[in-house]
Amino acid sequence: MSPDLVLQQALNGISFGALLFILAAGLSLIFGMMDVVNLAHGAFYMLGAYITLKIVDVTQQFWPAIVVAPLALALLGLVLEPTLLRRLRGRHLDQVLLTIGVALVMADLIGLFWGREIRALPFPPGLDGSVVIAGNVYPIYRLFVIAFAIGLALLLAYLHRRTAVGALIRAGVDDAEMLSALGVDTDRLFAFTFAVGAGLAGLAGVIAAPAFGVHPGMDVEALIYSLIVVVVGGLGTLTGAAAGAGLVGPADTFGKTLFQEFALALIFAIMAVVLLARPSGLFGRIRISR
């Protein structure tokens, strides 16, 4: 590979990783706080993308989706947590099964409502062109994804570290029982966390829709990638999601270019190595044995 080809593939990998970060942040947050592996996360992402499709179809505008879809998903999370998940609190396996059920029902309802055709979304105006980097054209939208993910990471880090809600979330991740004993309404905190996690999945769906299209099956793809990212990066922390996405995105891209026959195995191999060396992930605060 020539140096400019390496640079281009690196950009591809980083922008894919940037999207994975948006996707995995929500999953990691929910797991860290509530100890629930939310397997409906991929379906939340899918719904976010389909809402974007609807908004673009109806209004011919992309930008409203970036607000509407995450809010809609947050609202859905706010309904699902108290009505379904809360009833099974502490029963991990049952909760996992429940989220699988939610994922299947959602994917089918989406198919029923939107049809099962494959759809592509145009890039939003202004971001549909390309720029020349080191003598090669490169699509602007991919650069936007990188910038957006960095901006979001900074915002989330600020909220997480410098605000009262962030402090509650950090405390909840460390020891939810103790937090409850101190008089914090953990029910509300859990519902809020689940809503934020679902909203982040929806946001990832919005950002991904123009780049990767909208189609049945996208939920499973997204779920697998986001699970790998949080396992590699470590569950429950933003730094972990960022590190995992930063590693998995480029690894997947270069893997598929350099060792095509092992492309799918490569990211799983990375996951296995990380788990052997650091069972709680690169920046994990939660031990898997808990």
Next chain:
Amino acid sequence: MELSDRPERRPKLTRREFIVAGSAVALAAACAPAAAPSPSATAAGATTAATTAPTTAVSSPGPTLKIGMLLPSTQVYAELGASQKRAAELYLKQAGNKIANRSVQFIYEDEASGDTKIAVTKTQKFIDQDQADLMMGIIATPNAYAIRNTVDAAKFIYLGTNAGGNAMTRPIANCTPSCFSKYVFRTSFSAWQVSEPLGEWVSKKGEKEFFLCYSNYAFGTESAAAFIEGLGKNGGKDTGKNTPPLGNTDWLPVLTAVKGQPTKNVFSFFSGTDAIGYIRAWDQLKMKDSGYKMYGAGFLTEQDVLKEVKTQAVGAITSLFWSVELDNAENKAFVDLYKKEYNLLPDVFAVQMWDGMKALDEALKKTSGNTKDKDAFIAALEGVSFKSPRGDFSFDKATHNVVHDIYIREVKTSGSDVVNSIVDKFGKVTDPGK
């Protein structure tokens, strides 16, 4: 309104027939306990008469023709399944809801594309529980391979309407994963049939060097091999390959790699979501401006893809046995009828099922609706020949695979539409069968 509606009320009519056919129904029900005691049971009431004198049962309606339809209704291929379902139902409707004077019942099962064991179980259900006369459908090649032994052992006719793996209609020494069975027919295509003529055509035009980019699964590999075979007939060859997995997520890295190599002609085998991702990334990297040219099997630019990528695909040259643009009377009638019924353009998958129904119709006319005599049924199918929306349609007796024309098409703009416009034709392309 009320008055004119009344005589046509279905329940009353069926109930009367039900009483008339009374004892015969009970008999039929005893023979096939799983059959639903709905309208089909009344038709089955005539079974006894038909089976005692099968050849004279032309004027009175025969027993219900049961067709097992194994088509995906969930997962990624759901839309292909839906398209074939629409075509089958439309054919039956325009044929007056009867085939060879027998009323027809479609029994749908979900192909659930990922698991071949499920396909086998559902096939067995058609044979044992439903007592179906034959089965049709199957989108995914691994499923078609998987059910081969089941239908062959049961002497059960399978009319394949999509899965295009070469081996399905070819004799292979040790019979894995599949090999010719006289009970298997295919109305769709073989991988070879679609891609080999393109290789021959481009090399005849003087384009001898091609880079290959195709989905890394059996059908993609077979298609690329067939293309290279055609290319080789005029001294052409491939210069390298890039083979992303089926269902790839991010296409920019793939096209970055294609652009990073010097051969400008690229044979591209993708379909569905992959084709859309590939063509959009091709456009984002401005491959056309850098002199790259896209070639591929026709699925690359079929309606499902074209309506999403639109002008981004302009200039691509593909090969297929049909195009919605095809200028013949049957195609015009078919496209109009389909559009009127569903307010949709038909796709190639609909044509494959339409022709499957037509082939069945023609064959059963010759056997007077008899499907029990398998040898006569097979002989009738082998002799089928008709004008299809794709042109002349017949089966190759040696392989039971379809024989049809292959069209070379170029994606062009036509008014506000983007279409596959036909630029050349290969007459009566027959799979070599080995």
